[in-house]
Amino acid sequence: MTTPRRRTPPRPKLAETTILKRTDITEDLWLVWMEKPEGFTFKPGQYCTLGVNGIERAYSISSAPYEEDLELFVELVPPPDGNLTPLLNELNVGDKLSIRPRAKGLFVFKPDFKRHLFVSTVTGVVPYISILRQYLHDNTEGHEIYLLLGASYEDELTYDSEIQKIADERPDLLKFVPTVSRPTEERNASWTGETGRVNNVVEKYIDEWNLSADDTLIYACGHPGMIEDVKDRFIPKSFSVEEERFWKDD
Numbered sequence: 387m388t389t390p391r392r393r394t395p396p397r398p399k400l401a402e403t404t405i406l407k408r409t410d411i412t413e414d415l416w417l418v419w420m421e422k423p424e425g426f427t428f429k430p431g432q433y434c435t436l437g438v439n440g441i442e443r444a445y446s447i448s449s450a451p452y453e454e455d456l457e458l459f460v461e462l463v464p465p466p467d468g469n470l471t472p473l474l475n476e477l478n479v480g481d482k483l484s485i486r487p488r489a490k491g492l493f494v495f496k497p498d499f500k501r502h503l504f505v506s507t508v509t510g511v512v513p514y515i516s517i518l519r520q521y522l523h524d525n526t527e528g529h530e531i532y533l534l535l536g537a538s539y540e541d542e543l544t545y546d547s548e549i550q551k552i553a554d555e556r557p558d559l560l561k562f563v564p565t566v567s568r569p570t571e572e573r574n575a576s577w578t579g580e581t582g583r584v585n586n587v588v589e590k591y592i593d594e595w596n597l598s599a600d601d602t603l604i605y606a607c608g609h610p611g612m613i614e615d616v617k618d619r620f621i622p623k624s625f626s627v628e629e630e631r632f633w634k635d636d
Contacts, residue, residue: 390479391502391595398407398486399445399487400410400418400437400484400486400487401423401424401426401484401485401487401566402482402483402484402485403420403421403422403423403436403477403482403483403485404421404480404481404482405418405419405477405478405480405481405482405568406419406420406421406455406479407419407479408459408477408478408515411541411542411544412539412541412542413462413605414461414462415460415461415462415508415509415542415544416459416460416462416475416476417448417457417458417459417460418457418458418460418477418554418576418584419449419455419456419457419458419542420455420456420458420483420485420492421455421456421457422454422456423485423487425485426456426485426488426489427451427584427616428447428451428489429451429489429491430448430451430494430495430516430517430519430521431491431493431494431495431513431514431516431517431630432446432447432452432489432490432491432493432494432512432513432518433445433446433489433490433491434447434449434456434458434476434485434486434489435485435486435490436470436474436475436483436484436485436486437470437486438470438473438477438483439473439483441443441469441470441473442471442484442486444490444491445458445511445595445613446458446491446493446509446512446513446607446630447489447513447514447516448511448512448513448514448515448516448545449515449519450519450520451516451520452517452519452520452523453519457588458511458512459490459509459544460469460474460475460554460636461508461509461510463538464612466470470589477549480482483554485487486608486611488515490543491496491527491630492519493605493607493628493629494513495505495517496603497526497528497529498532499529499533499601499602499603499626500528500529500534500601501529501530501532501598501603502529502602502603502604503532503534503588503592503597503601503602503603503604503605504517504531504532504534504535504605504606504607505534505536505584505585505588505604505605505606505612505616506533506534506535506536506584506606506608507535507536507538507584507600507607507608507609507612508536508543508544508608508609509514509539509540509608510607510608510609510612510630511533511535511545511549511607511608512607512629513607513630514533514605514607515545515548515549516562518531518549518552521559521602522552522556522567522626529559530558530559530561531559531560531561531592532560532561532562532595532597533553533561533562533563534563534564534565534584534587534588534591535549535563535564535565536564536565536567536584536585536587536608536612537564537565537566537567537586538568539568539571539573539574540566540569540573540576540577541573543566545626546562546564549562549564550562552633560628561581561595562592563579564579564580565579565580565581565582565583565584565587566580566581567581567582567584569581583612584612585612585615585616585619586625588619588620589619592620599623599624599625599626602624602625603625603627604616604625604626604627604628605627605628605629605630606627606628606629606630607629607630607631608630608631612630613631617629
């Protein structure tokens with residue numbers, strides 16, 4: 387008796403989106419807003435899959451689900467490591483690209499924990515922006531959020547003003563510390579805040595904020611090296627760690 391061959395479900399058809407706005411942050415970082423395809427839904431923290439000329443990559447969404455457009459924060463990864471971001475970098479308002487009709491990802495807010503420590507490097511802050519915007523929009527209560535954002539240079543922090551505004555207006559909800567890892571370089575001449583790699587200041591602020599493994603979930607998003615270091619430091623201390631890695635050309 388022949389066993390019937392199991393059919394692989396077909397991949398969802400590609401949709402199309404149009405760039406509505408673009409803001410360049412540095413030579414290799416930019417924000418982009420795109421049309422949200424009809425029927426496209428996502429949870430805060432999830433990612434969409436974009437494509438140009440048949441090359442596809444996943445990008446976390448910084449806009450919240452309630453917002454009309456899709457907002458992304460993209461870092462240019464040049465060839466040979468980067469395949470899609472050089473193509474995305476050539477696009478501007480009015481240009482079109484493909485998008486998979488379904489968002490994916492498990493890096494979402496876990497409300498069962500009371501305290502949430504968000505750790506990120508540069509574009510790794512993106513899912514946290516989506517989570518914070520939706521949390522405020524929904525008037526959710528009952529949690530404490532702590533956000534550490536690391537970058538080499540001050541001008542790479544990008545969402546720091548928005549985050550600081552939330553922290554100022556809702557100190558009961560959010561505490562925020564940005565840090566730069568190259569404080570002595572001219573590009574950081576005006577910086578007066580925290581210094582050092584973000585993974586190297588996590589323990590300092592866990593102690594300062596009196597965070598406990600009993601009720602705190604650590605989220606680590608961005609550079610794989612940072613994520614591994616955070617896991618190596620805090621999983622042995624019984625902290626739970628959620629991770630979202632941004633590989634080259636992600």
